[in-house]
Amino acid sequence: MNLRLVRTVSWALLGVALVALLVMALVRRELIADGTADEPPFYANFQLTDHAGAPRSQEDFAGQWLLVFFGFANCPDICPTTLAEVAGVMDGLGDAADRVQPLFFTVDPERDTAAELADFVPRFHPRLIGLTGTPEQVAQTADSFHIYYDRIEEAAAPGGYTMGHSSQLFLFGPDGGYVTAWQYGTPADEIVTDLLSRIGE
Amino acid sequence: MKRFAMAAAAAALPLYPLSAAADSQAVGVEQPWARATIGANRPGAVYLQLRNDGDRTATVTGLRTDIAAMADIHRSTTTAEGVSSMAPAGPVPVGPGETVMLEPGGLHAMLMGLTAPLAEGDRFTLTIIFADGGEVPVQVPVLGIAARGPAE
Numbered sequence: 001m002n003l004r005l006v007r008t009v010s011w012a013l014l015g016v017a018l019v020a021l022l023v024m025a026l027v028r029r030e031l032i033a034d035g036t037a038d039e040p041p042f043y044a045n046f047q048l049t050d051h052a053g054a055p056r057s058q059e060d061f062a063g064q065w066l067l068v069f070f071g072f073a074n075c076p077d078i079c080p081t082t083l084a085e086v087a088g089v090m091d092g093l094g095d096a097a098d099r100v101q102p103l104f105f106t107v108d109p110e111r112d113t114a115a116e117l118a119d120f121v122p123r124f125h126p127r128l129i130g131l132t133g134t135p136e137q138v139a140q141t142a143d144s145f146h147i148y149y150d151r152i153e154e155a156a157a158p159g160g161y162t163m164g165h166s167s168q169l170f171l172f173g174p175d176g177g178y179v180t181a182w183q184y185g186t187p188a189d190e191i192v193t194d195l196l197s198r199i200g201e
Numbered sequence: 202m203k204r205f206a207m208a209a210a211a212a213a214l215p216l217y218p219l220s221a222a223a224d225s226q227a228v229g230v231e232q233p234w235a236r237a238t239i240g241a242n243r244p245g246a247v248y249l250q251l252r253n254d255g256d257r258t259a260t261v262t263g264l265r266t267d268i269a270a271m272a273d274i275h276r277s278t279t280t281a282e283g284v285s286s287m288a289p290a291g292p293v294p295v296g297p298g299e300t301v302m303l304e305p306g307g308l309h310a311m312l313m314g315l316t317a318p319l320a321e322g323d324r325f326t327l328t329i330i331f332a333d334g335g336e337v338p339v340q341v342p343v344l345g346i347a348a349r350g351p352a353e
Contacts, residue, residue: 076236076238076243076311077277077287077305077306077309078277078306080246080346081306081349083347084347084348084349088349119239119240123346150286152286152288158242158244165285165286166282166283166285167279167285183283184285184306185279185306
């Protein structure tokens with residue numbers, strides 16, 4: 001084995017590797033400057049049942065902007081408040097409302113069956129769709145959306161428990177990718193203004 | 202002398218609760234409203250404003266209503282990470298000159314074990330109980346489930 005040959009080949013390989021890295025970096029920088037390499041941090045992903053009893057996944061809403069809220073029907077304060085704001089947003093969007101789909105995901109599948117959601121969700125807005133499933137499906141959905149929920153024992157509450165849960169309103173783009181989230185309590189007109197600027201109306 | 206002192210003390214006694222009850226009497230309750238509920242199993246939420254025009258703190262220690270087995274003030278909290286939950290608030294003090302808001306996302310009166318669902322258009326009485334023993338009854342109108350604030 002000729003050591004000098006080995007050394008030469010190693011340096012050559014290193015040189016090639018460095019050139020390759022440099023090329024990749026340059027190409028990537030070009031893409032980012034274009035804005036086309038802006039990858040959403042995650043995509044909406046779920047297999048659930050809607051409040052009419054039909055199976056639904058994110059594919060059913062491809063091409064739509066999604067307004068997503070996680071909650072439960074036995075929530076007397078935060079959830080009706082946010083769903084009322086979502087209704088306000090849908091009404092405030094005017095013609096653009098056709099391009100937006102509001103979704104309510106339950107974190108309480110034990111109590112929030114499709115039938116229960118059918119008697120809850122439409123009262124806020126006719127276009128609002130409620131989604132439920134088995135506890136496993138709900139857990140998987142929460143995981144894929146990176147949201148937190150937890151059961152809190154409270155003797156006086158109906159069923160003896162209430163839920164703690166992430167309460168932001170999420171926005172997903174027509175490609176199913178996460179775009180942004182508004183903190184609980186953001187007023188409807190602020191959301192409408194932000195949303196319209198993103199939809200490009 | 203002792204008898205006179207006792208008589209004076211006895212005479213003074215009825216005056217004491219009257220002046221103590223002034224704390225709660227100085228509290229005005231404004232803009233009460235409740236959201237409609239679906240079914241009687243779900244808890245109801247009542248919002249209102251407590252305005253203390255007096256010069257001493259008045260503390261809400263309880264609630265009572267004929268239309269629910271239990272009524273309690275709860276507090277919703279949202280962490281910096283955006284996780285919301287609620288828990289019993291305990292006694293709620295209203296300082297002199299202070300207004301305490303029970304509003305969506307914060308304090309709310311939670312009604313549990315409703316005798317009947319709250320229907321839009323209903324009115325019911327909610328009695329606010331204060332530490333000094335004073336009780337303030339409030340007429341609460343029931344608005345729609347998607348109501349965002351007290352009726353204009």
